[in-house]
Amino acid sequence: MSEKRVKPAEVIEELGDSVVKEIKSGKNPKFTTLVRTKSNIEFDQKRGYLKLGSNKEERSFLNISQSKRFMQTIAIASKCHKFVKENLHTTIRGLFYQLKFSLGEDVDENIFSEQAESNPLIEDLEVALDLRRENLNLNANRKGVLAGNMKIIDTFGNEKIEIDCSKQGRSGWAIPSDVDNDIEFVDVKAKYVLVVEKDALWQRLNEDLFWKKENMILITPQGQAARGTRRLIRKLADKGLPVYVFTDSDAWGWYIYWTIKTGSINLAYMGGDVATPEAKFIGVTISDLDKYEFLKKMTINASDVDLKRAQEMLNYEWIKRHKEWETELKRMIAIKKKLEQDALQGPRLTFVDDYIRDKIKNKEFLP
Amino acid sequence: MSEKRVKPAEVIEELGDSVVKEIKSGKNPKFTTLVRTKSNIEFDQKRGYLKLGSNKEERSFLNISQSKRFMQTIAIASKCHKFVKENLHTTIRGLFYQLKFSLGEDVDENIFSEQAESNPLIEDLEVALDLRRENLNLNANRKGVLAGNMKIIDTFGNEKIEIDCSKQGRSGWAIPSDVDNDIEFVDVKAKYVLVVEKDALWQRLNEDLFWKKENMILITPQGQAARGTRRLIRKLADKGLPVYVFTDSDAWGWYIYWTIKTGSINLAYMGGDVATPEAKFIGVTISDLDKYEFLKKMTINASDVDLKRAQEMLNYEWIKRHKEWETELKRMIAIKKKLEQDALQGPRLTFVDDYIRDKIKNKEFLP
Numbered sequence: 207m208s209e210k211r212v213k214p215a216e217v218i219e220e221l222g223d224s225v226v227k228e229i230k231s232g233k234n235p236k237f238t239t240l241v242r243t244k245s246n247i248e249f250d251q252k253r254g255y256l257k258l259g260s261n262k263e264e265r266s267f268l269n270i271s272q273s274k275r276f277m278q279t280i281a282i283a284s285k286c287h288k289f290v291k292e293n294l295h296t297t298i299r300g301l302f303y304q305l306k307f308s309l310g311e312d313v314d315e316n317i318f319s320e321q322a323e324s325n326p327l328i329e330d331l332e333v334a335l336d337l338r339r340e341n342l343n344l345n346a347n348r349k350g351v352l353a354g355n356m357k358i359i360d361t362f363g364n365e366k367i368e369i370d371c372s373k374q375g376r377s378g379w380a381i382p383s384d385v386d387n388d389i390e391f392v393d394v395k396a397k398y399v400l401v402v403e404k405d406a407l408w409q410r411l412n413e414d415l416f417w418k419k420e421n422m423i424l425i426t427p428q429g430q431a432a433r434g435t436r437r438l439i440r441k442l443a444d445k446g447l448p449v450y451v452f453t454d455s456d457a458w459g460w461y462i463y464w465t466i467k468t469g470s471i472n473l474a475y476m477g478g479d480v481a482t483p484e485a486k487f488i489g490v491t492i493s494d495l496d497k498y499e500f501l502k503k504m505t506i507n508a509s510d511v512d513l514k515r516a517q518e519m520l521n522y523e524w525i526k527r528h529k530e531w532e533t534e535l536k537r538m539i540a541i542k543k544k545l546e547q548d549a550l551q552g553p554r555l556t557f558v559d560d561y562i563r564d565k566i567k568n569k570e571f572l573p
Numbered sequence: 574m575s576e577k578r579v580k581p582a583e584v585i586e587e588l589g590d591s592v593v594k595e596i597k598s599g600k601n602p603k604f605t606t607l608v609r610t611k612s613n614i615e616f617d618q619k620r621g622y623l624k625l626g627s628n629k630e631e632r633s634f635l636n637i638s639q640s641k642r643f644m645q646t647i648a649i650a651s652k653c654h655k656f657v658k659e660n661l662h663t664t665i666r667g668l669f670y671q672l673k674f675s676l677g678e679d680v681d682e683n684i685f686s687e688q689a690e691s692n693p694l695i696e697d698l699e700v701a702l703d704l705r706r707e708n709l710n711l712n713a714n715r716k717g718v719l720a721g722n723m724k725i726i727d728t729f730g731n732e733k734i735e736i737d738c739s740k741q742g743r744s745g746w747a748i749p750s751d752v753d754n755d756i757e758f759v760d761v762k763a764k765y766v767l768v769v770e771k772d773a774l775w776q777r778l779n780e781d782l783f784w785k786k787e788n789m790i791l792i793t794p795q796g797q798a799a800r801g802t803r804r805l806i807r808k809l810a811d812k813g814l815p816v817y818v819f820t821d822s823d824a825w826g827w828y829i830y831w832t833i834k835t836g837s838i839n840l841a842y843m844g845g846d847v848a849t850p851e852a853k854f855i856g857v858t859i860s861d862l863d864k865y866e867f868l869k870k871m872t873i874n875a876s877d878v879d880l881k882r883a884q885e886m887l888n889y890e891w892i893k894r895h896k897e898w899e900t901e902l903k904r905m906i907a908i909k910k911k912l913e914q915d916a917l918q919g920p921r922l923t924f925v926d927d928y929i930r931d932k933i934k935n936k937e938f939l940p
Binding site: 289292294295296297299300302303304306307345347348351358360362363367369373374375376377378379380381382383384389405406409410413414415418500503504546548549550551552553555556 | 673747748750773
């Protein structure tokens with residue numbers, strides 16, 4: 207990412223130069239990228255995240271099945287080069303319309319429009335150039351909010367804007383799409399990071415000033431974590447902060463946890479940049495039923511999806527090596543019940559604060 | 574809303590007292606609310622928003638079809654009373670778990686869980702007590718972001734936190750669920766409010782410091798506007814600021830516009846509190862095709878939903894009285910094409926800035 211101090215414009219120019227050179231010398235212009243299909247995605251056991259294997263793919267112009275995509279990819283590279291030079295950002299939708307404008311009516315909705323079609327081409331470019339979308343000035347969707355004892359220095363509109371994340375009131379600081387370029391995280395005075403699945407519970411804990419009382423950083427990805435939020439969690443872990451994840455004990459909650467911890471198939475090409483293998487799972491767990499008597503009447507029925515997912519997870523090599531998770535999943539399948547993090551508000555609204563404190567004090571985490 | 578300086582706890586106590594009194598005197602406890610079905614929703618032609626009619630409904634305990642709902646509503650009122658007294662907020666999900674905790678295992682997922690089932694009861698209470706969810710300390714989902722020359726005074730955690738909406742960098746200020754209680758909007762130094770459908774375009778305009786250059790307030794509801802965002806737009810209009818809405822010219826974009834302008838069926842019981850009839854539609858319009866030649870190659874195919882919706886809208890009394898909209902819709906149906914706001918980035922990323930400036934300068938709005 208930006209820490210590598212790459213100069214994206216120069217990298218794109220190199221690609222352009224090599225293509226021009228090949229054309230001039232009568233060769234077939236091409237570039238090389240890594241295969242991003244499942245067959246080339248592997249779980250790095252040692253480092254603990256999903257990444258691409260080493261299978262390479264050549265994209266060449268004089269190949270009937272590739273020439274359209276080759277042309278499109280070069281057109282994308284050219285536009286991104288312009289965006290970087292202009293120092294302006296857009297999205298892949300904005301990029302699409304710039305291409306439509308330049309190339310004329312031939313580029314219609316059906317040829318080159320849906321994100322499903324243009325996404326892979328941008329990813330080709332990211333992988334081929336070893337750059338990230340963020341360096342190509344293409345914003346991704348953003349989601350996620352943060353409060354805590356830290357500051358942001360956001361270089362924005364030629365000003366250095368300082369945002370104190372302990373002074374954002376009920377709103378919190380909205381995590382942007384790009385947390386690498388022209389942005390710094392300073393004065394991080396916290397003992398740990400807690401990632402809470404639901405915005406509603408984030409608001410609950412924020413109202414209790416939990417982050418202030420516990421000297422921690424409170425994040426919600428607002429459901430599945432967006433690229434910017436995953437990257438921010440990684441960066442905070444790099445500062446030496448432990449990361450704890452707090453979700454429902456169901457298929458969706460676990461998925462959110464694994465995505466933060468090990469990355470995802472979709473972003474496997476970003477590997478360790480968006481994974482935090484050090485992250486631990488704080489709850490809600492089915493084993494909480496033993497510890498907190500009242501939770502027994504707070505369970506709700508697990509859905510078929512939840513049960514199917516639990517069964518699938520039991521077959522993962524990683525789970526087999528972590529008995530705590532195996533026990534957890536088997537028990538859920540046996541009782542066919544799940545627990546939501548909101549259930550901890552049952553006895554009183556602030557009970558969830560004590561629950562988290564207790565878990566952290568006793569180091570009661572799942573790996 | 575809160576401006577009425579109602580004391581929610583007292584209002585709930587009055588309801589409780591009257592129920593107790595009726596029980597003690599051997600009467601059937603009851604309360605009265607307004608009917609919220611479509612039959613009692615009307616469009617106020619003069620004021621320009623959707624509201625409830627005057628049809629009332631009595632909810633009584635000694636009515637077999639109502640007694641469960643009556644009990645549940647009173648239980649909800651009791652919990653909300655507690656939340657207000659504690660000065661703590663939760664969501665209807667947190668409320669559900671508190672009820673589950675108090676009432677024991679009998680209240681299972683099937684009896685009282687889905688928002689679809691508990692929402693109407695809370696709305697019953699809001700209407701019966703002439704209070705809003707926000708006054709009952711129940712947060713709604715939040716969504717939406719703002720940048721501009723204004724400040725927020727958020728009384729939060731016994732501190733008065735000042736948030737300068739011109740110093741929020743790339744992130745903007747996240748619009749909360751409740752913009753009425755313990756929160757003030759001061760130093761509003763802007764000429765108008767622009768509501769931009771898509772967060773991506775908000776980020777584009779924010780990067781250009783459009784709000785600073787034009788001295789305006791830039792809001793995105795991030796799609797359909799949440800309750801908090803609708804209410805905030807109303808409050809800014811109350812400060813005398815013109816409100817312009819900028820969406821795609823398609824079914825979804827129009828729906829976003831009408832919801833901001835006239836309110837919605839779902840929130841008809843909130844009437845004028847969440848509607849801004851003064852709002853005007855800035856674009857994108859199909860008539861933009863005449864003014865901006867390049868847009869002709871930027872259209873994309875209208876979907877069946879878009880065309881069906883346009884046809885339905887043509888039958889609205891209000892549309893029939895506003896020829897500009899009639900022309901717009903008929904033309905869209907004729908050419909079967911739509912325009913996205915992102916299309917304005919075609920010629921250059923900053924073109925959209927000029928487009929908005931031009932529309933505002935020439936007062937080119939649809940009503």
